Amino acid sequence: MSQPFRLNKEGLINRNKKISFTFNGKKLFGYEGDTIASALIANGIHLVGRSFKYHRPRGFFGAGVEEPNAKLQVEFNGHSEPNVNATEMELVEGLSATSQNCWPSVNFDIGAINNFLKMFFPAGFYYKTFMWPKSFWYKIYEPFIRKAAGLGVASIEKDKERYEHKFEYCDLLVTGSGPSGLASAYAAAKNGAKVILAEDKPRFGGTLLTDDVSIDNLSGKDWAEKIISELKSMPNVTVKNRSQVFGYYDHNMLVMFERVSDHLEKKSKFTPRQRLWYIRAKETILSTGSIERPIVFGNNDTPGIFLSAAAKEYMKVYGVLVGKKPLIFTNNDSAYETALEFKKNNVEPIILDTREEHSSELIDEAKSKGIDIRFSHGVIVANGYKKVKSAKIGKLNKDKNSFEKIETVDCDCICVSGFWTPSVHLASQSGNKLKYEEKIDAFIPDKKKQHETSVGAANGSFTLEESLKNGFENGSNLSAKITDTKTEIAIPNVNEKKYGAHDKFWCMPLPKNENPKRFVDFQNDVSVSDIEIALREGYRSIEHVKRYTTLGMATDQGRTSNLNGLQLVSNIENKIVPEVGHTTFRPPFTPITIGTIVGREVGMEYMPTRKTPMHEWHEKNNAVFVDAGAWKRPRYYKQGNETLFEASKREAKNVRENVGICDVTTLGKIDIKGPDAAEFLNRVYTNAWMKLPVGKARYGLMLREDGIVMDDGTTTRISENHYHMTTTTAQAANVLSHLEYYLQIVWPELNVNVVSTTEQWAGAAIAGPKSRDMLSKLYPDLDVSNDALPFMGYKEAEFFGVPSRIFRISFSGELAYEINVKSDHGMFMWEKMMEVGKQFGNQPYGTEALSTLRIEMGHVAGPELDGRTIPSDVSLNGLVSKKKDFIGKNSLGREAFNVESRQKIVGLIPIDRKSSIPEGSHIVQDQNAKLPNPKLGHVSSSCWSVENNNPFSLAIMKDGKNMIGKKFFAVSPLKNKSIEVEVISSHYVDPEGKRVRS
């Protein structure tokens, strides 16, 4: 079980704790603190995946978020996740990782034939090849591309993990804990500001963990530890590792993705897997650092080729060698540090430096250590298929466009450095237009758009001294503005190596007659020739080139490819990079899980559940519930093996014959008070309200300003200046906002107040011919005769000792009452009603029976008031006052609302008196007509009429008033039904409304 590439002592891993895992079925081990990547490299494994398009062998390239290749399917803690970045995922016991996008295996992948057919897969290949015939797209091309070019496989299992959302506010958010981030956070914390410091990696410190520097005579790592432990001890500071700030949104809101427990072996049931933080920061420090970019050369995607800083990180953080015969290929001094680190670990590197022979602190040190340095040299092409075996290297001429000498050297890895690119993603997302900094050949933030300040390497300052100074100053100044406190902090003494100038060189030329692939974007397999083709074919805008070639479009968002792509385009176009511009940076900076976005809003927590005070009774009595907005309403009460159809028929029939009670708590209730309440109602409703006496209810209809019916309901005058309005369950919230709009904005002169009282009252409807008998037993001391409590009457009385309101209103069309008591008494009321109602044959009824009752009576509800109907469409024009003005009145005069053949509500019965008509059916003249068959109307509500014992439906039909007696077909392609129907009046039962007044 030896690990051939693990160093004996270097690194920050815990060598006392071995962790076993599998890769493509092979059992391996690593240490606590390893990533999947570092553990695999320690085991000498580099081939981990196949490329997107050509299925070329791919290995690790980076050591963190910049990694374009090593995306694995990972199974752990009982779930399987695709596209996991092996360089970020920490090793946990029992983890099992497999390669993606290869078949049958990563070692032998049939798809690799694409690599040999690559002349047929140029840029825009998909667009050119799969254009025609059009019908081939869904059935042939698309599935083929999906299969050939997929990434991982999403799990189809339900995600059992817990995810959370958190809302946080702070004075200063610091994104990244490198030197500048630590300094900013520290200075702000000392000024008493509320600070959040976020670090993406498990370890704090950023480059301080890998650079050979000292601060106040402490090593970088020790200094970082000291600052972090001090920050952690301060109550005004929150320090978070494994937390990536991935998005910068409007008004200084940033979103952070915290990996809470993926690295833990054991966790409690309530520990979330990941947490999404919505952070509203007064000021933001963007200390996101920089990412090394590669130099482009032939076969530069071969496994064993790394960014030079990544190679150093593997040595210093994980104690792992990426190879034992390294070539270091660079255009700047930073790669010399990698070379020196190899040397320290007794590995002999060769440095190929594209610059001419010169001297700097680092070059001199490398020379003094006896490292083989070859100036004006570079790698032309890497040899080896599944792993680098050697490299053809060349001595560049003075113009660096051809070679003076070419030779082949053996190597097992190539560490490449093409200088540094500031991570400006968050700055750009904040709205900051970036500017091109010639000195570093990269974009840096320009003028602020929000409260963001980029510091350190993210702002293009690549020295430690500058970064720290930058951090302390900005952290202090920004926080002092908020806290009004300024604590002086001495800027520490720094010891670091001085870098010489870098070489503005980014792509190796090719010798004549050689044409290996030179990749710019590894993750999407975009090569130099692809970009050349795109430009040759006339694509000019960098955004178009991006889309045509897919350059920078993959999950790594072009972190290592972006600038090289821009350089290439500007070279071909003979422009400079700032003229070409850059593509848009969009959140998220790194991929995040869907689970985190969803958070706790799944299953029962998807939305709040509203239950009436009688809910428990319904549950105990076999109610089957239906969702009405957030409410749970009993749909029917199941007896024995009854179906929905049987139960609702029984319940509705019992209301028509005896008496039934229905929980109507969910109806919207609005209390309206004030001396101008009557005038207000008169403006809100279409009918007249000025003369409604105290103790009476009235049915009202309200419109939107465009004349469409908004809602209906009854409103009762409780006392002189006090009204009780009811709305439909669904429209309750909208109606309240509507009333508030008119009171606050349009007619502020009206002295009226409105407030929702839906939750304050429990309501039960008592309906049926025996309801008065039942009521008299519920209120033995009250005169409930037709004279004392007529239709639309209202009384207040004690209900077995509790105060109650009695409304004589009816939705079912039967003689009916509605009793309201305070919510706390709801259950008491319901149980009393069940007890007293027994002798009258009372049964509870649900919404299905309620619908049946109102449909056969021709009472309209939501399906008819669907946002497209005006009062006359639903035969409610009798409620529209001609004398007074009201909301929406002017619109009723519109021409289209008054044409002769305007739609109108009608009733439908099937000719066979048996076939139920599906809701949503279209009404047509000829069921066999050629499509599109002209539609004459639609079926809005359907029921089984318990009164007439046959199906009955309501429909909205063109020229409805002239259709009575005619025959049509109701066609439902969804249910595959066509039913011959006859048009009748919408009032199928008791058209004169005698029962409600009886």
Place this chain on the structure above:
Amino acid sequence: MLYIKCPYCGLRAQKEFSYGGDATVKRPNINEEVSSEDWDNFVYMRKSPRGKHLELWQHIAGCRQWIKVQRDTATHEIFQTAKVTEEIR
């Protein structure tokens, strides 16, 4: 997510508000004659400017007050918020 200063409650997240359209639209007076054209303009016609826009929002998950918000439709910058009874210059 926008950060909107309710003149009654202070700075609150957009989640607490609901959008209510152009605040400069004035409803024709009740009980007064209005031409079809004026009425149609009131009901249907809205400007969709790029830049400064005076709009109504309701603090539905807060004090339930309708408020005025002057916002840039392109950048989302909020210049000013006010009670509906106040003028925004």
